[in-house]
Amino acid sequence: MMTNLFDQFASPTFFGVHLIIVATLAPWLLFPSPSNQWISNRLVTSQSWFLKSFTKQIFSPISLRGQKWAMILSPLMVFLLGMNLLGLLPYTFTPTTQLSLNLGLAIPLWLATIIIGLRNQPTASLAHLLPEGTPTPLIPILIVIETISLIIRPLALGVRLTANLTAGHLLIQLISLATVNLLPSSIMLASLTFSTLILLTLLEIAVAMIQAYVYVLLLSLYLQENT
Template identity: 65%
Template sequence: MTLSLFDQFSYPWHMGIPLVAIALTIPWILFPTPSARWLNNRVVTFQGWFIARFTHQTFMPLNVGGHKWALLLASLMVFLISLNMLGLLPYTFTPTTQLSLNLALAVPLWLATVTIGMRNQPTAALGHLLPEGTPTALIPILVIIETISLFIRPVALGVRLTANLTAGHLLIQLVSTAVLVLLPMMPAVAALTAVLLLMLTLLEVAVAMIQAYVFVLLLSLYLQENV
């Protein structure tokens, strides 16, 4: 039976149990837990520095009211980076290539930012739907457009993360298949293709980290509009 290239993105099952639950929980086990000692090892120190630096950079433009989200968004950032990076290992599964999972993360968090804006500052939140100085004739059209753009935000968050990771994984799959096919026939061309595969893998590592940061950064920008 000929398998499709997209079969690598299907949920793995074992004895009727979806293994995506294990793929979602294992990354948390890999991170070291800080001890009660005054001086930690290098891994824990780097982990703390990275989280503190990311939190400071993300929440610097936000008001004090938005700083309550620091723990949630920092945990989400580490979680997404872990899933994206571990999915690049052979014989693994990347849960963030599933649109359902990304929408399950994006929709509740986006809805929470909109709910906070409607509760704390309803006038300012509704004011985003109509730019200042709009001609009277264009008011209904602009309100409709801005409302659609507001509700399209979580979809854009989920689709962006899914599309970037899926495209990278497909390219790696295609190039690696080309290396295996060309190796017995044209070893020199296969070697050059293998170099391309290595460069593509390094690029995909960068994409995995950048897309996780972009996902959380856009959520922080949505939060900034509503606090």
């Protein structure tokens, strides 16, 4: 039973082609490029408003040098948001439930912020490893602790996104199976579990949007520390 539940997180294939490739490219197909016309349609206008509001909120506390990352983090936000929401549709595959993909996005971006900090302001970047006013006997221990906390940041990013989406999808599947099994025996209980399923689906939509935002927000905070 548990093997069947977790089969949804394995990358399916169709005629030998891994569908994770299709699932990864699908969000970009939903966002048309702006045209050169004076009057654009509602979809392009909504996209422009969303990207401007998101960029303004995320990059307002970051220095001008770090605001160059808007061309990287804004598409990343749209990419994660599209994949998280598309994964809630029936008979679809969610690439962001794979820890390898989330770590593959988090580690290079996190490492780039560290390299930028060491290159532009090495003293301030290294000062984060040792809080000011630390007693001398605690200096080695605190340096080790702060180094470990720095290294596990990309791991925390990937695990957070993977765990939240995986838990939500498992709950949706468990409650949907309970609804199907209770339907022949008790319509009242099946209706109750179905209403719970609707509420859980709405909650999972909110989680999909929030987790994409938190993922990019934490990357912007790491960038703010090093610029």
